[in-house]
Amino acid sequence: MDFFDLVNKRRSVRKFSNETIPEEVVIKALKASLLAANSSNLQPWEFYWVKNKNNKNDLIKACFSQNAAKTAQELIVAVSRIDTWKRNRNLILENYKKKGNLIPVVEKYYNKLIPLSYVHDRIGLLGIMKKILSFFISIVGFFRPVPRGPIFRHDVFEIVTKTTALACQNFMMALVAQGYDSCPMEGFDQKRVKNILKLNSKSHIVMVIGVGKADPNGIYGERFRIDNDLVIKII
Amino acid sequence: MDFFDLVNKRRSVRKFSNETIPEEVVIKALKASLLAANSSNLQPWEFYWVKNKNNKNDLIKACFSQNAAKTAQELIVAVSRIDTWKRNRNLILENYKKKGNLIPVVEKYYNKLIPLSYVHDRIGLLGIMKKILSFFISIVGFFRPVPRGPIFRHDVFEIVTKTTALACQNFMMALVAQGYDSCPMEGFDQKRVKNILKLNSKSHIVMVIGVGKADPNGIYGERFRIDNDLVIKII
Numbered sequence: 001m002d003f004f005d006l007v008n009k010r011r012s013v014r015k016f017s018n019e020t021i022p023e024e025v026v027i028k029a030l031k032a033s034l035l036a037a038n039s040s041n042l043q044p045w046e047f048y049w050v051k052n053k054n055n056k057n058d059l060i061k062a063c064f065s066q067n068a069a070k071t072a073q074e075l076i077v078a079v080s081r082i083d084t085w086k087r088n089r090n091l092i093l094e095n096y097k098k099k100g101n102l103i104p105v106v107e108k109y110y111n112k113l114i115p116l117s118y119v120h121d122r123i124g125l126l127g128i129m130k131k132i133l134s135f136f137i138s139i140v141g142f143f144r145p146v147p148r149g150p151i152f153r154h155d156v157f158e159i160v161t162k163t164t165a166l167a168c169q170n171f172m173m174a175l176v177a178q179g180y181d182s183c184p185m186e187g188f189d190q191k192r193v194k195n196i197l198k199l200n201s202k203s204h205i206v207m208v209i210g211v212g213k214a215d216p217n218g219i220y221g222e223r224f225r226i227d228n229d230l231v232i233k234i235i
Numbered sequence: 236m237d238f239f240d241l242v243n244k245r246r247s248v249r250k251f252s253n254e255t256i257p258e259e260v261v262i263k264a265l266k267a268s269l270l271a272a273n274s275s276n277l278q279p280w281e282f283y284w285v286k287n288k289n290n291k292n293d294l295i296k297a298c299f300s301q302n303a304a305k306t307a308q309e310l311i312v313a314v315s316r317i318d319t320w321k322r323n324r325n326l327i328l329e330n331y332k333k334k335g336n337l338i339p340v341v342e343k344y345y346n347k348l349i350p351l352s353y354v355h356d357r358i359g360l361l362g363i364m365k366k367i368l369s370f371f372i373s374i375v376g377f378f379r380p381v382p383r384g385p386i387f388r389h390d391v392f393e394i395v396t397k398t399t400a401l402a403c404q405n406f407m408m409a410l411v412a413q414g415y416d417s418c419p420m421e422g423f424d425q426k427r428v429k430n431i432l433k434l435n436s437k438s439h440i441v442m443v444i445g446v447g448k449a450d451p452n453g454i455y456g457e458r459f460r461i462d463n464d465l466v467i468k469i470i
Contacts, residue, residue: 003241003412007267007405030467032242034460036404037419043461049469062380091461101456138426145297145424154389158396159421162441165400169271170242173408177238184272186394189380191373197470206397221336225269226278226326232265234284235432 006176011219013181016071016212021180026074026211029174033167040114042088044160045167045206046079048197055196062192063208068183072210077193078168080160082153083202085118120153122201127152157204164206175211181218183210241411246454248416251306251447256415261309261446264409268402275349277323279395280402280441281314283432290431297427298443303418307445312428313403315395317388318437320353355388357436362387392439399441410446416453418445 001009030047038045050059056075063069089110096102120126130151137146150156172182185208193205236244265282273280285294291310298304324345331337355361365386372381385391407417420443428440 001238003236003238003408004263004267006238007270007409010270010272012272028239031463032239034463034466035242035245035458037245037247037407039421041459043466046466046468049467051469055470064380087465088461092459095459099456141424141426145299145427147422148425152389154387154393158389158393158439161393162396162400165397166404169401169404170408172272173238173405174242186274187382189376190383191376192380204393221334223270224276224327224330226323228266228269230322231269231278231281232284233281234286235290 001177006173010172010176011181011214011223012068012183013210013212013214013218014066014068014183014220015215015218016068016073016181016183016210017215017218019073019213021073021212025175025178025180026076028178029171029180030076032174033171036163036167036170038163038166039159040109041092042085042114042118042163044081044084044088045164046081046084046203047167047171048077048079050075050077050196058196059193059208062196063185063188066185066187068185068210069208071212071215072183073212074210076171076209076211077197078164078171078206078209079197079199079203080157080164080206081203082118082120082156082160083200085114089114117150117159118156120156124153161204161206168207168209171209179213181212181214184208185210236412241408245407245411246416246449246458247303247418248445248447248449248453249301249303249418249455250450250453251303251308251416251418251445252450252453254308254448256308256447260410260413260415261311263413264406264415265311267409268406271398271401271405273398273401274394275344276327277320277349277353277398279316279319279323280399281316281319281438282402282406283312283314285310285312285431293431294428294443297431298420298423301420301422303420303445304443306447306450307418308447309445311406311444311446312432313399313406313441313444314432314434314438315392315399315441316438317353317355317391317395318435320349324349352385352394353391355391359388396439396441403442403444406444414448416447416449419443420445 050056060069140146175182285291295304410417
C-alpha cells in the first residue's frame with residue numbers, strides 16, 4: 001500500500017476485535033520502530049511487550065481499564081530513559097573503533113558534549129549549575145548563536161521522549177502496513193505502569209500502545225483536523 | 236515502495252545536493268504529518284516552512300551553520316505549543332456539535348479534564364497547586380489507579396513535544412516516499428530560532444528539518460543500532 005494511503009488508514013482504534021495478531025507482525029513493527037530518526041543516535045528508548053497474563057491484567061487496570069487497553073490483543077509500552085545514554089554512547093564509540101573510522105570530531109562529540117547535555121542528578125543541583133553556566137553563555141549569545149540547553153533533568157526527558165515518539169509513529173505505521181491497528185494511550189497511572197515494568201525515576205512512560213485488529217465499531221467517528229492553515233506557516 | 240523499504244531508506248542526510256524540491260512534495264509531506272496520532276486530538280503542533288531568504292539565512296546561522304542546514308534546499312521548523320489547546324479544543328467541540336454527536340462524556344473530557352491538564356502560568360504557581368493536589372491524589376493511588384500528571388509546565392511541554400515528534404516522523408517518511416531526504420536537527424540556538432519565528436515562551440522548537448535530495452556523500456556512514464535485545468523486552 002502507498003505510504004499516503006497508510007497515513008490515511010492509521011486511526012486510533014478504541015475497540016479491538018477478537019482476532020489475534022501473529023507474533024512476527026509485532027516483532028517486525030518493533031524492529032521498524034528502532035530505525036526511526038533519533039537524537040545523536042543515542043537510542044534512549046525501550047519497548048516492553050507485556051505478554052504475561054498477570055502483568056497484562058495489571059497494565060489494563062493501570063490504563064483505567066479503558067476499552068482500547070481491555071480489548072487489545074497485545075499491549076506495548078514505549079519508555080524513554082535518561083540513563084542509558086552512557087551504555088549506548090560506549091557501544092556507538094566501540095562500533096566506530098571496530099570500523100576504524102572514529103574521527104576526533106565524533107569522539108569529542110560523544111565524550112565531551114553528550115555528557116554535558118545528559119548528565120543530571122536527582123536533586124537537580126547539576127541543573128542549577130548548568131543554569132548558572134547558561135547565563136554566561138547567554139551573554140555570548142548576544143553576539144553569536146549558542147546552544148541553550150538541555151539544562152534541567154526535565155529538558156533531557158523532553159529530548160528522550162521526543163525521540164521515542166518518533167519510534168512510536170513508525171511502530172503504529174508498521175502495524176497498518178501489515179493490516180493491523182493500534183491505539184496510543186496516554187491515560188494511565190504512570191507510577192503503576194512503572195511498577196509493572198520495574199522502572200525507576202530515570203524513565204518515563206511515553207505511551208501504552210494497544211494492538212490488534214479494529215472492531216467494526218472500533219473507530220469513534222470521522223477523523224477531524226483543524227484547518228491546515230492554522231498550523232502550516234510559510235515565512 | 237513498501238513501508239519497510241522506506242523505513243530502511245530513511246537516513247539523516249548531512250549534505251544535500253543542488254537539486255531543488257518541488258513545492259507540492261513538501262506540502263504533501265506536511266499534510267501527511269498532520270495526520271499523525273496526537274494527544275487528545277489537540278494538535279498542538281506548528282510547522283514553519285522558512286522560505287524568505289533573510290529568514291532562511293538567519294535560521295542557518297542559528298543552526299550553527301551546520302552542513303545539513305546550509306545545504307538543505309528547504310528548511311522546516313517543527314514547533315510544539317502549550318497555548319493552542321483552547322482554540323483547538325473549541326474547534327473540536329464545534330465540529331462535534333455540527334455533526335450532532337457531542338455526547339456528555341466527550342464534552343466533560345474537553346471542558347473539564349483537558350483544562351485541568353493544560354492550564355499553567357508563567358511563574359509556576361498553578362504547577363505548585365497541582366503538585367499539592369497530586370499529593371492527595373497519590374494517597375487515593377495506594378488503593379486504585381489514578382492519573383499522576385501533567386503537573387508542571389514542563390510536563391505539558393513533554394506532552395506537546397511528544398505529539399509533534401509523531402508528526403515529524405510522518406513528515407520525514409513522507410519525503411522518502413516521494414524520493415526525497417531529510418535531516419532532523421536538534422543542534423540550534425533555541426532563542427534565535429524562536430526570534431526568527433516570532434514565537435513566545437509558550438512554544439518549544441522541536442526540531443529543524445533540512446529537506447532536499449541527498450548528496451552522494453550526504454550520509455555519514457552505515458546505520459548503527461544497538462542490539463535489539465537491549466531495548467525490546469518481553470515481560
